[in-house]
Amino acid sequence: MSLITLIIEEMKFVFDIDGIVQTIAIVLTALFTLFAALAAMHSARTSARQLQTSLNREDKINFLGLLDALEKTYDIRFLTRGILYEKLKDFNIYIKSYESYVNSTNDTVKRVFSFDTEIKTGKNFKGEEGESPELFKAYLDYVKDVSLLFEFEFVIPDGSEYVIEYSHGIVIPIYSIDPDKIVYVVDTIAHELLGHKDTKIHEQDLGVNRQRSFEYFEVFRSKYKDQKYLLYQYIENK
Numbered sequence: 001m002s003l004i005t006l007i008i009e010e011m012k013f014v015f016d017i018d019g020i021v022q023t024i025a026i027v028l029t030a031l032f033t034l035f036a037a038l039a040a041m042h043s044a045r046t047s048a049r050q051l052q053t054s055l056n057r058e059d060k061i062n063f064l065g066l067l068d069a070l071e072k073t074y075d076i077r078f079l080t081r082g083i084l085y086e087k088l089k090d091f092n093i094y095i096k097s098y099e100s101y102v103n104s105t106n107d108t109v110k111r112v113f114s115f116d117t118e119i120k121t122g123k124n125f126k127g128e129e130g131e132s133p134e135l136f137k138a139y140l141d142y143v144k145d146v147s148l149l150f151e152f153e154f155v156i157p158d159g160s161e162y163v164i165e166y167s168h169g170i171v172i173p174i175y176s177i178d179p180d181k182i183v184y185v186v187d188t189i190a191h192e193l194l195g196h197k198d199t200k201i202h203e204q205d206l207g208v209n210r211q212r213s214f215e216y217f218e219v220f221r222s223k224y225k226d227q228k229y230l231l232y233q234y235i236e237n238k
Contacts (some may be wrong), residue, residue, distance in 0.1 A: 007042050036054060060085055063196055074185050075155045075173070076147075076184070082215050084193075091197045094149065098190050100207075101145045105208045108138040113211070135211065139183050140232065142208055146186040150193055164233040176237070179217035183208050190229035 063085050065076050078084060088094060112134045144165050147153065154173050156162050161174040175181040187207035195201040224234040 025029045076152045078152045080151045097149055104143040107136050133220035133223045135216040139180050143172050143182050143186050162235050180210050183210050
């Protein structure tokens with residue numbers, strides 16, 4: 001073998017070794033990059049979980065604060081605070097139930113006024129006819145349904161008038177200067193609770209139509225005052 005041939009063979013061997021080294025270096029670099037990427041992804045997922053946990057904790061604290069404010073403002077007491085928070089995660093179930101109660105009550109209010117208007121415009125109308133306790137029964141049934149849905153009860157101040165709804169043992173306050181204000185109260189409570197989960201609720205005009213009729217209220221009160229054996233009992237302020 002000539003010297004030139006030997007030199008050429010030596011150079012080929014060196015290049016082959018360099019190629020192997022470069023290949024190994026490239027593979028190692030790729031592996032290190034992969035490991036770094038996996039570590040970054042794991043760190044990102046951990047951070048995301050920690051952030052979500054923090055946000056959930058803050059959200060629950062805000063929700064419980066909302067319950068505190070509602071209790072103080074409207075003289076109510078939530079019976080299952082933590083459980084209610086978890087249940088409201090099924091938002092669609094709650095909004096559909098609430099909308100159903102609202103629509104059903106508004107339909108009843110329309111039927112009551114339509115029926116009574118027909119009586120008042122009849123030929124044989126008498127002054128004491130044309131008004132029935134059904135309007136306030138519809139209102140109180142609605143209040144009962146909403147309070148059961150969101151699991152709260154009313155705290156009746158001393159000396160206040162109230163109605164006992166016997167089928168569920170629910171006590172409902174009556175505001176003497178605004179008898180169906182309780183409808184507004186439960187609608188506000190429902191909107192605040194649902195709005196905590198979806199702020200768009202605050203933009204919707206969703207609630208029961210209040211007639212603010214003292215005449216219908218007096219008919220209801222007269223029928224159910226101190227009646228212990230009917231569905232309702234109206235307790236007067238003594």
